[in-house]
Amino acid sequence: DTAVSQTPKYLVTQMGNDKSIKCEQNLGHDTMYWYKQDSKKFLKIMFSYNNKELIINETVPNRFSPKSPDKAHLNLHINSLELGDSAVYFCASSLTDSPLHFGNGTRLTVT
């Protein structure tokens, strides 16, 4: 099944913890992204990698660190989680200059 898949689907954790969200795409795309959708449904890009190289790095706290071991994977590690990090995080991928394909999202709840 060709898709962008991210795990876990739901993540509930306490403030101060460190957590990771994984993303994999088998579409043969060369660019991957992380977007954050807040409680008001506002979508904002966080990072983008092209062929394992960071090309977009928006104003995101450095507690957030993306890691791309290869073209098909882009993981998001978050240190010292805060209440305000609660959101839905979407992974996406694309070929250069083509529309994005999104994953199903990971709903992170920080308590």
Place this chain on the structure above:
Amino acid sequence: AQRVTQPEKLLSVFKGAPVELKCNYSYSGSPELFWYVQYSRQRLQLLLRHISRESIKGFTADLNKGETSFHLKKPFAQEEDSAMYYCALKRGATNKLIFGTGTLLAVQP
């Protein structure tokens, strides 16, 4: 600064009524615009892009550079059209998408 504005947070219409979801943008270059849709509990997916000039699920959108708009239209709304709709602007060569705040379309029976 590049910006995408969707003035309506919620648009409620009856089945069979025409729908227009508004999108305005500000961008100094040559814009490339998209509409993405997110059905309940599903992933965000591309609905249409202005360069394709196609109609998807009965929806169309025309880029109006004079009015800097890219409104999404459908002549007769269906209940299954109920979803969150995002207008997005592609910025430059990085393939970075700037999204509007989204409009929730609710089609009543």
